[in-house]
Amino acid sequence: MDIKQSVIDFWNNRPCNIKHSDKQIGTKEYFEEVSNRKFFVESHILDFVHFKNYNNKKVLEVGCGIGTTAHKFIEHGADYTGIDISEESINVAKERFKLFNLNGTLSVNDIEQCVLNDQFDLVYSFGVLHHTPDINKAIENIHRMLKPGGEFKLMLYASNSWKKFCIDSGLDQFEAQNGCPVAYTFSHEEVIKLLKNFVNIDIKQDHIFQYNIESYKNYEYKKEPWFENMPPELIETLEKNIGWHLLITCFKE
Numbered sequence: 001m002d003i004k005q006s007v008i009d010f011w012n013n014r015p016c017n018i019k020h021s022d023k024q025i026g027t028k029e030y031f032e033e034v035s036n037r038k039f040f041v042e043s044h045i046l047d048f049v050h051f052k053n054y055n056n057k058k059v060l061e062v063g064c065g066i067g068t069t070a071h072k073f074i075e076h077g078a079d080y081t082g083i084d085i086s087e088e089s090i091n092v093a094k095e096r097f098k099l100f101n102l103n104g105t106l107s108v109n110d111i112e113q114c115v116l117n118d119q120f121d122l123v124y125s126f127g128v129l130h131h132t133p134d135i136n137k138a139i140e141n142i143h144r145m146l147k148p149g150g151e152f153k154l155m156l157y158a159s160n161s162w163k164k165f166c167i168d169s170g171l172d173q174f175e176a177q178n179g180c181p182v183a184y185t186f187s188h189e190e191v192i193k194l195l196k197n198f199v200n201i202d203i204k205q206d207h208i209f210q211y212n213i214e215s216y217k218n219y220e221y222k223k224e225p226w227f228e229n230m231p232p233e234l235i236e237t238l239e240k241n242i243g244w245h246l247l248i249t250c251f252k253e
Contacts (some may be wrong), residue, residue: 001131006181011086016065016127018092022219026095028160031071031153032233038068040221044206044239045069048247049124049153051076057121059116062111062138063190065130067093070104073124080104081118083111111138119147126155127245130184135194143197146252152198156246162208163244191248207245 018025021033039046050068055077064070064082066089073080080103084090094106109116111125112134123142132138142152158164164185180189186194186204195201210227222228227235 003181004112007131008085010180011084011131012088015086015089016063017068018066018089019217025092028099031067031096031099034066035068035071037120037219041209041211042207044245044247045126048204048206050154051078051135054122056242058118058147059122059124060116060118060120062123062125062142063131064093064106065089066104067096067106069124069126070100070106071096071100071102073194074102074104078122081116081120082106083109083116084113085110088126111141113141115140115141116145118145120145120150121147122151122153124153126153127157129154130156130186131180131182133182135184139194142196143252148252150252152248152250152252154248156191156248157183157185158205158242158244159187159190160242161185161205161244162238162242165242186246188246191246195248195250197252201248201250204247205241205245206239206243206247208235208243210235 017038020037021030023030023033051072054073057078059073059078059080061070061073061080061082067082070080070082070093082093082104084093085108090106090108096102097104097106112132112142123146125142128190129135138226146152191203192201210223212222212224215222
């Protein structure tokens with residue numbers, strides 16, 4: 001089996017955030033709880049993406065998963081297209097769209113290969129491209145599908161991060177990358193090189209997962225003792241310097 005098929009199989013077997021709720025998959029309660037959990041644990045997304053800015057804008061989301069962020073974009077008036085390599089993820093996202101009467105386009109597609117006919121104001125990809133075997137090819141395609149002056153927002157895993165230090169020391173906590181056949185991490189310098197065809201590159205760092213995993217799996221939010229007893233100002237300082245997420249904004253010239 002080639003690496004691409006391994007990645008497809010991995011995300012078909014466990015679509016991202018599929019376990020963010022213990023309610024019946026496909027119900028209104030399930031999708032609402034998934035969204036609430038997503039934006040509570042990763043609240044920095046709301047600062048990274050001001051959804052209201054994309055009203056009447058053509059938005060492509062690369063790696064839309066089960067449609068959590070898609071829902072936000074569409075609620076705020078975006079002309080939305082979402083693609084994902086996982087058929088199972090797209091199937092669940094389509095259930096969400098039908099249940100909430102969301103207008104947008106969803107398809108199973110590989111960003112390394114697909115070229116959509118539209119030209120987009122924004123391409124958004126959060127926590128996806130570092131799982132793509134040929135990330136350079138993916139970014140070439142994204143650049144091609146952006147309008148001149150179009151915006152590219154993405155999140156990549158940071159190599160200089162608390163999380164990576166834990167992984168390298170055998171202290172890893174279960175998270176989205178666990179067991180995935182491809183999970184790259186990047187330095188700031190590597191990001192600049194990766195995005196060589198873009199301009200006005202801005203990179204911020206954020207997010208350290210603070211919760212006890214076993215409690216979290218049971219939908220309880222209990223911080224690990226070392227975070228529970230740490231002043232909020234110190235946690236924020238750590239996140240801005242050794243957070244797991246590189247929050248990147250850049251533009252097509």
